[in-house]
Amino acid sequence: MTSQTTSQFARPRIDARALLGLYDPADTIDWGPIRAAQLHAGSQLALFMLAANVVGASLITMLLAPLVPLWQLASWSAVVAAVACAVAFRRLAKHHRDAVTGSLKDVRETVLDGISLGAIWSIPPLAFGHAADADAVLGLWVVLSLLMTASAVAMAALPLATIAFVAIVGAAVATMLALSGPPVLAATAALFTTLLAIATFGRGRALVVIRANEMALAERDETVSLLLREFEDSGSDWLWEIDAQRRVARANPRFAVSLGADPKTINGTPFLQVLAGPTWEDGNFAPGLRELAERLKARDPFRDLLLPVYVNHDERWWEMSASPRYDERGAFIGFRGVGSDVTEARRSADKINHMARFDTLTGLPNRLLINETLSRAMADADKWGSRCAFMMIDLDRFKAVNDTLGHPVGDRLLGRVSERLRLLITENEMIGRLGGDEFAVVVRDATDTQRTEQLAQTIIDSLSQPYEVDQHTLYIGASVGLAVGPRDGRTAEMLIRSADLALYRSKDAGGGVFHSYEPQLHMAAEERRVLEIALRSAVENSEMHLTYQPVVVAATGQLTGFEALLRWTHPQFGNVSPVKFVPLAEEARLIAPIGEWVLRTACDEAARWDIPVRIAVNVSPEQLHNPAFVSVVAQALAQSGLPPERLELEVTESVFMREGTVAIEVLEKILDLGVRLSLDDFGTGYSSLGYLAHTRFSSIKIDRSFVQGASKGTKEAIAIIRAVVALADSLGMATTAEGVETEEEHLMVQQLGCSKVQGYYFGRPLPVHEARVLAMHATGSSAAA
Template sequence: MTEVRLATLLGLRDDGDPAQWARIRATQLYAGRRLALFLLAANLIAAAATASLFAGQVALGQLAAWGAFATVTAVAVAVRRLATPHRTEGCFASVQDLRGTIGDGIALGMVWAIPPLFFQQGIETGDAYVLWMILSVLMTAVALAMAPLALATIAFVGSLGLAVSTTLAISGAYAAAGATMLFTTMLLLASLNRAKSLVVIRASQMALTERNDTVSLLLREFEDNGADWLWETDASRRVMRASPRFAYACGIDPVTIEGMPFLQVLAGPTWESGNFSAGLRNLANKLKSRESFRDLRLPVMVGEEERWWELAASPRFDESGGFCGFRGVGSDVTEQRASADKINRMARYDTLTGLPNRLMVNETLARAMADAEKWSGRCGFMMIDLDRFKAVNDTLGHPIGDRLLSRVSERLAQLMDDNAMCGRLGGDEFAIVVRDASDPRALERLAHSIIEALSRPYEVDAHTLHVGASVGLAVGPRDGRTAEMLIRSADLALYRAKDAGRGVFHAYEPALHVQAEERRVLEVALRGALEKGEMHLNYQPVVDAGTGVLKGFEALVRWNSPDFGSVSPVKFIPLAEEARLIAPIGEWVLRTACDEAARWPSEVRIAVNVSADQLQNPGFVAVVASALASSGLPAGRLELEVTESVFMHEGLGATKTLERILDLGVRLSLDDFGTGYSSLGYLSRTRFSSIKIDRSFVQGASKGVKEAIAIIRAVVALAQSLGMATTAEGVETEAEHEMVQELGCTKVQGYYFGRPLPVTEARELAIRSWGATRAA
């Protein structure tokens, strides 16, 4: 600081750095404090000398009153000066503090203006000279003691010099009056020069200290980290005194960056959205807590490019100990981080989603379980499986599926915090490790948040995609003492969530292990069921809705196990599909049904259910042709029943397979219409001969449910317009029969017309029914 304005020196205005001038003003006040006792002694000695000079010439009461006034004023001024903080470092003073010192000068000036103005009349010339000497010495002493407080010095010296000059001019001593004014002016100039020197010296000391701190910090950081630019903020976390290298590193010119919020500079485009990186949030916490930090890395957008910075900084405090900002250094570590990240990701991160892979998930879970064991706590493990993802892959292709997985991983990552980590196990399976799982409600809220977030629509390459999520949870060490056991428990809970209808959350229960073991044993038994002849077919009649004439049978597979007894199809069919056993079982059902139907009257048809897995097999058409050829059954008497779910595998050729089957002359029936992925597009692309109305609609309509009645009517109208028959399933009473007949269904099946029959009974019914029909 080479230039100090007079108004700033006097405290009439604030200029430059407020924090710097606050410390300078504290130094001025402290300098005045150091000579406070000297100022008091000078005033008391001068007052005693003046009182003795006027003793006998001025009334004793007046002289005593003035003496008391002078003493009280001098003591009050000294007390005010001594009240100034006794340290210069760590203190600050406001403009008002400096302006307040003018009161000291005015008070002392009023006290000492009284003798020359009111006591001097009638005294001898020699005494007047003595008074002038007393006052001149006092003015010099006060100017010396109060010089750092320039405003107070001007008030005292100026007012007293004016009073003495006025008295001398009135008495006709013009030369003496002029000399007094000259002396006063010189004294004021000397005081101002001394005050200015004090300010310049103090400013230089602070600048030197600041440079030393900066140099020390830079040297230390350069030596340790190779830092390459300096940054600094004020108490409001705004950039101040931005170095050109820092502004260049930010991609912002130095004029624009000055005064910008430091976090906004680093956040870049994400400042408005609030979608900050974890590193930036960590930095914000460090700045908020006003603590030193180093080796803090975070991403920064510079233009259109993401760079990685490493920051280190320490807080700054003013002379009163008040916080006034941060000063730190930074380095661009993009290249170093890229190399380290590449190595790390190759080993522990999924290349598609960027999430931790199975290896890192297992390592994190093992650490979480070790911590839980050490601190007698709990950790959690969630397994997530996407619902309907396979259909997206099959219909739109793997590139779209990969993009969808990336979007899923982004949503999962946004739900994570310091207590949870998500990773991808492979395919459409994800996992979450919860380090502290002591709050069951928090785990449940997280699971529901995951399901809700992943179930929202996705926009991928102009496609609106809908998938869901099922979540299984296990808590360690309660549900598993090792990472492997806990993963197994979470997997079992996930299976239960899928069985419950998908899109739900389920926690592990000990009974799941028992069920899993039963399922495993059941699967082993199922694998040998065909070879051991444990399976057979039952046949449920299908009749004309109006006449009750037998139209055909639906073949239904049954399993009688020597170990498990009669196993429900609801239990073993899903198991067969999961274990990839549905293809051989389905082929056996088809061949057996064709062989049996070939023995029936030629008007009786046989219906066989076909799964989506069978249609995915390119050789299935050959299996149908072989079954017809070996049995001698005409193709027109065979009807294959498929559900709407097979069209979710259209990317694997379901429609083409069905078209080839139709070319054989086989009929197709759309089973359980309205309960799956309903779309009129399926009906327009495939030549179905009939539509089967699910039993749930029949039962609902029998109870007067308007929606069920409306659906049956709509299906019937649709089938009639397309030239298809309609079969109502699950008709159990005469009333239901009459109802579906009135609604326009052409065929019915259900317990009212016959339960699934063993092969001999079905054969007898077929022969008897058609024999009676011909006789009629």
């Protein structure tokens, strides 16, 4: 942008109309100062033009005195003198001489001056020319041509006024010559007048260009001066110079002040000694100072070299740039350069760097610094043929703290965890926070495998101790995944992946333990990845289907409904167990579309049955946490034609564990549709009577683990079944015993009071066509419980 502006002022585009004062253009040139310069130039030569007019009038009077009455010539001369004086006095006015800007009106008014003078000077050739002889005519032409030329030269700064004067006088002369002489003389006068007008315009334009360039140079000089003043006033930059022996030469005062020294005392002192300060004696130089010494020794130019300098025992950071100097004979005479105190910028950069690499909550290194440290540890291990290790730590039961007590308490708990971790590490390890409730440890030297594994166990033991936070006693634990490099990964990314797989195994084992990476973990993860990819297209490829397990009345064995169970048959993997793919679908956020397909398919099938038995469908917590699930249920019922009372949705207690969700509101809206709810696997999770009190369940399902335990005579299992039955009876709910496989188990749960049973004893999960046959052969009476 600066170069463009400079170019415009160097070769400005001058509009002819603006030059003549006919209009005011809106371009990059400020015409106010230019017009002031035009008027000022006219005032400088006003007396000259006054004298030229008086002299010219005198010459004309003497030339025509023998031919024209004297009183006529005297009258004309008096008028010339009066008009010339008036024009001169107006151009010498104070506001023209002192003005810094001129208006368009001021320039236009000068045209009247030119017209007035032109009209006066056209009188001699037009009024007296016919009485003059050839010599007098020639004299008149010469005098008037000189006057026109003088005006064109002296008053070109006001081109419109001058051109008007030249044109009027030139036209009068050409007319005189045409009447009294050969036509060629008149044509010559007209040509001379035209050339003089063009020259006047050109000279006026040149004067304006010069003034515009002067303005541009003045603006540039002002800008440079301003920058120089700012440079001098800022105090952060200074010049320095050394001689061929690398001693300070002519110390700049600002340079000396930056060192806290007197310029006279450092003149002649070795430059490196001045910069080294207290480190000069012990030789403990900073790397930047050593690099500066090498550059000076090699006589190489350098730029933005950063080095620490001690000023009054305070560490400052300087940025140095310099080039070598040579005399006219090519001999080296030293260096000259510039320095800047960048201490504040350096401190800001260090602060930003710290914020980028350290966790703001715990103060521990964050993921970026952890990755950088691990990469250096991997490089050192590869260089020295040793080992390094990486641990991933995940807090157990931390989510429950966040959900029950809130995130502020969770944040303070993370701070206590980080304090304990800091106490466990040495210089050989670095502890950091990856994010959330995940931490990591980088072990730089892990050649002692036993010590590394002992550290992992110590971390688990330490983090499992109770915490006192805001008058709450909190119990959490930790799971650890351990990977050793380069055995378990040749790069930092691979080692982190291996530790993550080991951590996943620790979590699967129930938490509170550590596992080291094993190659089969990668195989399992790869199988899981491939399975997830296949799962994403299973519904579209018609690989999934439903089976239907009968639910009967415990007392009579009469069919009361079916439970729809999801099955997956993959063309490559075969039958994939729900135990494997259902948790995977929940983690991959695929459970919602799969669950919707199950619901619609089950409703469509149940609507085909002749008897009014119920169809039970399992619903995941993810579905119930979505308010739109109510519309999904309503659409499935409407499109299939299934009465709402024949649909039973089975939910688990885990749906109530997430605070701040709309799950209970969604369940209430589903109940308003007329759909029944069943609480599945009661007693195996977080069992709370509050769930039963706040939600209108129609039945409770007793998990098969209690049925099997009761069949073996386990007192606790029998007591739990009796308690659940009593609870359900008191709330008007039915109870369904799952996993009944023998007649003895059937009789047992019947005696314990269960109202419905489900299990292999009454029927395995049936394909859709077998379920239809069973439904058709069932009694036509209602089996509603």
